[in-house]
Amino acid sequence: MANWLVALPVFNEVNHVAEVLDEVRRFAGDVLVVDDGSSDGTAELLAEYTGIAVVTHEQNQGYGAALRTAFDYAIEHNYEAIVTIDCDGQHQPQLIPDMISALRRHHEPRIDIISGSRYLQEFDGDSAAPADRRRINFEITAQLNEQLRLNLTDTFCGFKAYRTEALKSLNITDTGYAMPLQLWIQAACAGLVIEEFPVPRIYLEEERSFGGSLDDSRRRMAHYQDVISREMSRLAESCPDLLSANRCLS
Numbered sequence: 261m262a263n264w265l266v267a268l269p270v271f272n273e274v275n276h277v278a279e280v281l282d283e284v285r286r287f288a289g290d291v292l293v294v295d296d297g298s299s300d301g302t303a304e305l306l307a308e309y310t311g312i313a314v315v316t317h318e319q320n321q322g323y324g325a326a327l328r329t330a331f332d333y334a335i336e337h338n339y340e341a342i343v344t345i346d347c348d349g350q351h352q353p354q355l356i357p358d359m360i361s362a363l364r365r366h367h368e369p370r371i372d373i374i375s376g377s378r379y380l381q382e383f384d385g386d387s388a389a390p391a392d393r394r395r396i397n398f399e400i401t402a403q404l405n406e407q408l409r410l411n412l413t414d415t416f417c418g419f420k421a422y423r424t425e426a427l428k429s430l431n432i433t434d435t436g437y438a439m440p441l442q443l444w445i446q447a448a449c450a451g452l453v454i455e456e457f458p459v460p461r462i463y464l465e466e467e468r469s470f471g472g473s474l475d476d477s478r479r480r481m482a483h484y485q486d487v488i489s490r491e492m493s494r495l496a497e498s499c500p501d502l503l504s505a506n507r508c509l510s
Contacts, residue, residue, distance in 0.1 A: 264341040265334050270428030271296040275349045283353040294326040328432045334424045350462045351419040353497025359421040359451045362457055372426035372452040376419030381458035392477035416440055417503040426452050438487040445491045449499035
């Protein structure tokens, strides 16, 4: 699988983007940065780079919107696969080739999504996750596992590898941080095969903001529940076996 892309969603990451991007380029050929309306100097820094593709949102649209742009780019440019990696220093770019190798292993059925998990395995030096984030992640993960018959350990990790063909079966409309929840529900409905990949747990800035009311953990949880409920209701007729099908490799 030589024809693959690494995409970084970026919003106001002037303190991290150069270091992360330089490291990503050591392990990837084709690199896309989706600048989601940065206003802190990130755009100017990216303009100094050559050999990468940059798509810019004139205004901030949200994390989910940046990933949707990356998915569309991969499809439009006929990439076989895409790896998404966050630009806040939480992910290790040296694992990119391993994720691609895991994606292209010859399974029957073949794997559609390799999803990084910070809780599948303990690594030396793992950071302690902020308590509210860990609690919400565990609760949402357990809920989706039960409702969708999945076997996930980390619902929210942004470090993933996707077969581009599989992305064509998704219709991502959530533009914010709840986008992964919509993705899991649609992936289960589409019968996509998911496998988790252990990654270290790194938190460099525990105080990073979700923005607005989502910084309150109760409101964030309520928002996530609303997204889950709406997506499950929307797909109820088109995917009546959603609650009984087991879509995940263990």
